[in-house]
Amino acid sequence: MNTAAELAVNGGEPVRTAPFPRWPQSGDDEAKAVAAVLESGQWGSTHGDVVRTFEREFAGYQEAAHGVAVCNGTLGLTAALRALGVGLGDEVIMPAYTFIGSATSALMIGAVPVFADIDPATHLLDPKAVEAAITERTAAVMPVHLAGQPCDMDALTDISERHGIAIVEDAAQAHGAEWRGRRVGALGDAGMFSFQTSKNMTAGEGGALVTNSPEIAERLYAQANVGRIPGGAWYQHEHVGFNLRMTEFQGAILREQLRRHPEQARLRHTNAAQLAGLITEIDGITIPAEDERVTAHGRNLFMFRVPGLGGGENKRAFVRAVAAEGVPLSGGYVGLHRNAAVNAEIGVITERLGQPRPTPELPMTEQVIAEAMWLSPQTLLGARRDIEDIAAALEKVLAHTDLQTNAN
Numbered sequence: 320m321n322t323a324a325e326l327a328v329n330g331g332e333p334v335r336t337a338p339f340p341r342w343p344q345s346g347d348d349e350a351k352a353v354a355a356v357l358e359s360g361q362w363g364s365t366h367g368d369v370v371r372t373f374e375r376e377f378a379g380y381q382e383a384a385h386g387v388a389v390c391n392g393t394l395g396l397t398a399a400l401r402a403l404g405v406g407l408g409d410e411v412i413m414p415a416y417t418f419i420g421s422a423t424s425a426l427m428i429g430a431v432p433v434f435a436d437i438d439p440a441t442h443l444l445d446p447k448a449v450e451a452a453i454t455e456r457t458a459a460v461m462p463v464h465l466a467g468q469p470c471d472m473d474a475l476t477d478i479s480e481r482h483g484i485a486i487v488e489d490a491a492q493a494h495g496a497e498w499r500g501r502r503v504g505a506l507g508d509a510g511m512f513s514f515q516t517s518k519n520m521t522a523g524e525g526g527a528l529v530t531n532s533p534e535i536a537e538r539l540y541a542q543a544n545v546g547r548i549p550g551g552a553w554y555q556h557e558h559v560g561f562n563l564r565m566t567e568f569q570g571a572i573l574r575e576q577l578r579r580h581p582e583q584a585r586l587r588h589t590n591a592a593q594l595a596g597l598i599t600e601i602d603g604i605t606i607p608a609e610d611e612r613v614t615a616h617g618r619n620l621f622m623f624r625v626p627g628l629g630g631g632e633n634k635r636a637f638v639r640a641v642a643a644e645g646v647p648l649s650g651g652y653v654g655l656h657r658n659a660a661v662n663a664e665i666g667v668i669t670e671r672l673g674q675p676r677p678t679p680e681l682p683m684t685e686q687v688i689a690e691a692m693w694l695s696p697q698t699l700l701g702a703r704r705d706i707e708d709i710a711a712a713l714e715k716v717l718a719h720t721d722l723q724t725n726a727n
């Protein structure tokens with residue numbers, strides 16, 4: 320057993336100093352594709368055909384009938400909600416343990432995010448909590464396939480059918496993920512993928528919406544193309560919509576990134592399985608349970624939990640100590656229900672409309688906020704040695720962490 324002085328954060332030797340693989344990855348293919356767009360003079364998707372081609376390819380990859388590229392995932396979610404008729408005063412049920420874009424997508428159109436609790440075993444939206452949060456104002460539920468792990472889409476589809484509410488999948492982190500052998504995104508009414516820098520497929524920024532419904536596809540297109548409809552005239556605006564178009568440069572990069580994705584996904588999967596194996600040997604760290612109906616995990620983030628860590632400064636100290644050992648990790652989300660700006664906005668909307676303000680009860684979310692964290696995405700693109708270093712760093716730091724004894 321090492322002593323506390325041996326921790327790198329206290330001046331000891333770090334477990335590793337070598338960098339993890341860099342992200343994003345690119346090569347000649349991306350350079351040529353971008354140069355071709357530059358030379359063509361058709362830099363926007365209203366005139367070129369690169370983005371249109373990418374939309375078809377990406378929708379095909381996610382086993383969806385239709386795809387609409389957008390400039391980012393956050394506004395993509397807003398567009399999806401609008402396309403499904405969600406608007407002023409409507410409630411959208413979602414987890415609080417997610418990126419702020421999930422909630423702002425609703426707030427930006429005057430809709431109210433209603434935070435439902437998560438399942439502590441999976442860290443994903445709990446269908447029972449969703450059902451309990453439904454009111455006559457509920458218009459949609461937004462499952463977030465956190466870390467790339469699909470939510471229980473069977474239970475959520477059942478709830479959506481029984482209550483007549485739409486499903487918008489926040490699949491920002493879930494490229495290639497599968498629920499019962501079917502890729503996520505179009506399992507609900509519409510789904511969003513992000514191509515922001517930290518995601519497993521990226522052009523720096525960007526997003527894609529997918530759906531299996533031709534009617535919804537037309538409305539998604541309209542929301543991203545100033546209300547135009549596919550095949551319509553230039554000044555024919557059938558809807559009120561945003562301009563969320565992606566440039567042809569982004570489309571060109573993403574077509575190449577899409578080609579790289581299957582092999583990267585295999586590597587991430589192999590490394591994640593190996594790390595999961597090593598972590599099960601470490602007393603005091605747990606990893607999220609995977610439903611057996613998850614047939615492919617998107618593996619954007621590798622999440623784990625230290626039961627009894629207690630959150631706050633204890634957790635910050637743990638994250639600092641692991642980072643000092645040379646393993647990049649994040650303390651994870653702090654909870655949207657605690658965000659003052661989100662709460663103020665919910666207050667403005669509900670007060671103006673004279674609606675009750677949702678009062679979330681999120682004990683499981685609180686526990687996960689206190690105990691969960693994740694490894695930076697590129698850590699899963701390394702070799703076996705990198706994975707062993709990660710486990711060694713976690714074990715080393717854990718040996719000097721005081722845990723609360725009544726932890727589960």
Ligand SMILES: *Cc1c(COP(=O)(O)O)cnc(C)c1O
Binds near residue numbers: 421513
């Ligand atoms: C990244 C992310 C978003 C937002 O995507 P952007 O493209 O960054 O706007 C939304 N939800 C989740 C869960 C995300 O991880």
